[in-house]
């Protein structure tokens with residue numbers, strides 16, 4: 001029997017539909033949006049049943065799992081609705097605007113015994129999987145990390161709203177923060193310089209920041225993020241230095257195709273890896289589908305979503321207060 005999936009919110013939700021439709025074991029039972037024009041487009045493009053509300057969807061069908069792809073302020077309520085009906089959840093990042101929302105999402109999913117996966121696609125990128133494996137097996141853990149992750153212009157109102165997307169640092173940098181948590185471990189303190197440098201119409205929302213992270217294992221990272229680039233030119237570049245190796249990841253934003261690395265004891269030989277499909281999106285979707293099918297907990301869940309949000313909040317707090325902030329103290 002096929003696994004029945006629904007998608008709610010059809011902006012990036014259309015990428016979810018595209019990837020689900022490539023998995024033979026999946027049956028897409030519904031796509032939901034409040035915008036009738038989008039429903040019409042999606043119905044024509046994907047040939048799936050569309051619904052103008054979640055209530056309508058749930059009256060007609062009972063999915064095994066759902067992708068929640070609406071703006072973050074809606075994630076808590078939708079998670080509660082689906083979890084209480086025993087429907088597994090893949091929720092887009094950022095998990096929610098507030099720490100307390102994330103805690104409620106974790107709680108309702110645990111109480112109803114459903115999976116809550118968060119859409120941190122970078123954890124599924126073959127580029128970063130290569131690094132994760134090699135940091136553990138050969139390279140050693142990074143002690144010094146320097147990342148460039150500046151995005152292009154986004155003008156959606158919800159993206160900038162403190163009570164919704166939380167601006168570029170929460171909505172977008174959360175991807176890099178979760179990646180660094182995944183690769184380098186838990187973060188102790190954050191120090192940020194940031195502000196509203198480029199988008200006065202959304203002031204006082206912080207649009208850009210440069211910040212440092214001190215990890216619990218005493219590794220250090222520097223990150224440049226926010227609206228400091230333009231689409232088409234935006235890059236994703238990270239250098240990781242371990243005791244044994246220095247490696248550099250590079251590529252377009254969200255397309256980290258190249259890795260170059262040297263062993264410190266033989267720096268004239270440069271190792272190279274190239275990844276044709278560096279984006280982890282399809283693998284993320286397939287993982288969720290496999291977890292439902294095999295009743296196995298997803299490798300990235302609510303706890304990671306909550307933790308990444310806390311670090312984003314620490315970055316913003318530090319930029320506002322202009323002093324180091326402990327992640328543990330964020331609530």
Ligand SMILES: NC(=O)c1ccc[n+]([C@@H]2O[C@H](COP(=O)([O-])OP(=O)(O)OC[C@H]3O[C@@H](n4cnc5c(N)ncnc54)[C@H](O)[C@@H]3O)[C@@H](O)[C@H]2O)c1
Pocket residue numbers: 008009010011012013032033034035038053054069070071072074092093094119121156171
């Ligand atoms: N993983 C990624 O790479 C990635 C990329 C883009 C966006 N996102 C995340 O996905 C989420 C959505 O972002 P987006 O760019 O698609 O936003 P968007 O504004 O383009 O689309 C959101 C859609 O949700 C619909 N919607 C809003 N509330 C709804 C509700 N209650 N029920 C049904 N539909 C509703 C809107 O009509 C809209 O069509 C955000 O959390 C965002 O951060 C993730």
